[in-house]
Each structure stands twice: as structure tokens, then as C-alpha cells.
Amino acid sequence: MNGESPARSAAPGPLVVAVLGATATGKTALALALAEHFGGEIINCDSTAVYRGFDIGTDKIGLADRRGIPHHLLDVADPTEDYTAARFARDAAAAVRAIDARGHLPILAGGTGFYFRALTRGLFPGPGRHAELRARLERVADRRGGWFLHRMLRRVDAASAARIQPRDIKRLVRALEVFFVTGRPLTAHFADTTSLIADADVLGLVVRLPAEAIADRVARRVDEQFARGLLDEIRALRGAGVPPDARPFGGLVYRQAVEHLQGVRDEAATRALIAQENRRYARRQMLWFRKEPNLMWLEGPGESAATRADAIRLVEARLSARRAGGTPAGAGYDEPRAADAVPITNV
């Protein structure tokens, strides 16, 4: 920042703190600690914890453990609904506004990088899913393969076709869907992308642990989840009429556990598989966050006093910078500035 205070610092949007990181790193505990310290409210940023009844497998924080801190976007969707990134972006933006209006600090907590990006950088304001069209395109894919859709896409939207793998049916279908309902190629919509909280000042903190530490924690957590009745939770959901192909059953932990209940493999193998999938997932998450601009890294588990102290210091620094009118221009996420990411190292 140079000495001349730019005019745009006059109207800074809300400060949003985000506690991100791989699975089982202690995000929940850290977010809670920050909320207690700064008078915050927590907004879930986990794609599966939004579903009602999916508690144990998502490691959702229980009511008793919330210590009076309001939590948003947990249990907001029915298991048979399809919650989406777009809906998350709208819901989370609304929550940010409401919390900020109350004079509280909005704290995002979760590991779904795509949802974080959808909120902070936005999605193009195009059409949502068109069920019939998708079904039809998927049928075509089943019959003639991804290459067929890919060729189709290339004719109407070469730019998207170049970006999407011929086997990536999901993205091919979406690109074609957007073209067919709007008459414009997907890539042409990108220019209209805006974040619903483009004015916000986002302080993104990533809790980072070595892969081996994550592996240990994951293994322990899987055992705990089984001990706490993961399988009973699934049986209850099934008993309540949630079909085995419901969206949240397709994700980590639940997918493998459901398969186990269907007799695909025994419990020991299932536990091992879940742990393995968690490790993979953690890796994908870190790959994602590494490329997300403007994040700061916290070394150490989220529940540790040292990590908490680091996080508190960073939030305080940001708060005092804002009080001084020094909100950095462009602190919103409309323009990624990867070079500005500040690595924090401490032992």
C-alpha cells in the first residue's frame, strides 16, 4: 500500500474469514475458536454437511458442541434434493450479509474448494440444470459415448470442447445444456461471472498438515465414525426412504459404507477403503487450495493453541488494517492475484 489512500477504500464490504483445508485437519474447531474470540457466526462450506441426517459421516458438529455459536448452511437440504454450488453461493452470500448486518463476523468453514470459489469468485449467471435436456444428453452418452458429445460440442462451442476431456460426461453435458438453453456457448457466459460478495474482504486461512498426519487422523476418525454408529445412521436414512442413489450417498464415506451394507465388502475392508479415499480426497483438496489465490497457510492442527493464536493474530491484523482504512484495493476476489498470497510459516 502506498501512502495516498485510494478513494475506493471508502466503502469496504464485509470482512469474511474462511477456515479452509483438507479433511480432518481441525477446521471445525478452529472456526469455532475464532467465532468465540471475535463474535462470529459460522457458515458451513462443506458440500455434504448441508444435508439433513448426514451427521456422522460428515463429522458434522453437534448442537451441543456449538457452544451457542450460530451455524449456517448445515442441515438445509433434504437428502433427495440436489444442492449445488450455485445454491451455496446464494445461500452463503445471504448469510454473509445477514451476519455482517448483525455486526458479527462471518466465518466460512469447510473443505469444498469449489463452493468457496463459487462464493468468492462467482459463477456465471447462466441457466441452472435442465433435467430433461440432461437426461436426453446422458442417454446419448450412454449409447454413443463421450466422444459423440464431444464432437457435438466442438461444432457449437469449440472453446469449451478444447477444455473438456471427451470422457468427462458431466462437463460435456453441462456445456451442451448451457448452449442449447441459451444459444450461447458456455465460455461466452464466463465474461458475466461475478461474485455475490465481490465487495467483501476475504481472509482465507488454510489449515495445513503433513500427509502422514492427515493419514493418522483420518484412520482414527474412520474408526470413531463406525463406533458412533455410522452404519446405523445409514440404515435409518434408508429406512426413512432415502434411496441408495441419493446425492449425498454418492460421496466419500457414505458411498463405501452403503456398498458395505449391500454386501460388496466386509467391514474391515470398508474401513480401510474409506481411509484411503479420505487420503486421496485430502490430496485433491490441497491441490485445489494451492491454486486458489490470496490464501494464507496455517501450519498445525486446527484445534491446537498455536494454530488458534496464529489465526487470531491474522484476523486481528486484518481488522486493524481495515480500521485504518487500509483495506487493500482489489481485496475482493474478482481478480485473482496469486502472487499476493502470503505464506505463513511457524513451527
Added chain:
RNA sequence: GGCGCCGUCGCCAAGUGGUAAGGCAGAGGUCUGCAAAACCUCCACCCCCGGUUCAAAUCCGGGCGGCGCCU
């Protein structure tokens, strides 16, 4: 000391004369309304030396290492 079996990527493992499957682990990447999802890419001169052969991880000999049995 003798006999037998074995030695292929960090781990498991296929291949038994034609130029190294696969899985796990590891690494990198894509991602704009399914993202805890989906998709892509990379990762071995086959223990060593010599021989046979147009060609050897594959056959032969000798080392070295491991395992088992015997005396």
C-alpha cells in the same frame, strides 16, 4: 556343509524367449449449477557378472541375498 525354492517400481504382483499388465502408495493437472463428484497425465533398462540367441525379466553358468528342509 548338502538339497530345494525364490530374487520384477517404496509395497503387493502379472509376465516364463520377442522388446516390462494391474493394484496400492507417490506426483502433477483440469474444474464456472452433481465437486466428499467427474475426468486426465506421469512414475521399472526386471539383484550382479558372464554366456547362448537375430532377440533374455524370461534359457545356461557363476556370484550375492532371502526362505525352507536335511545332516
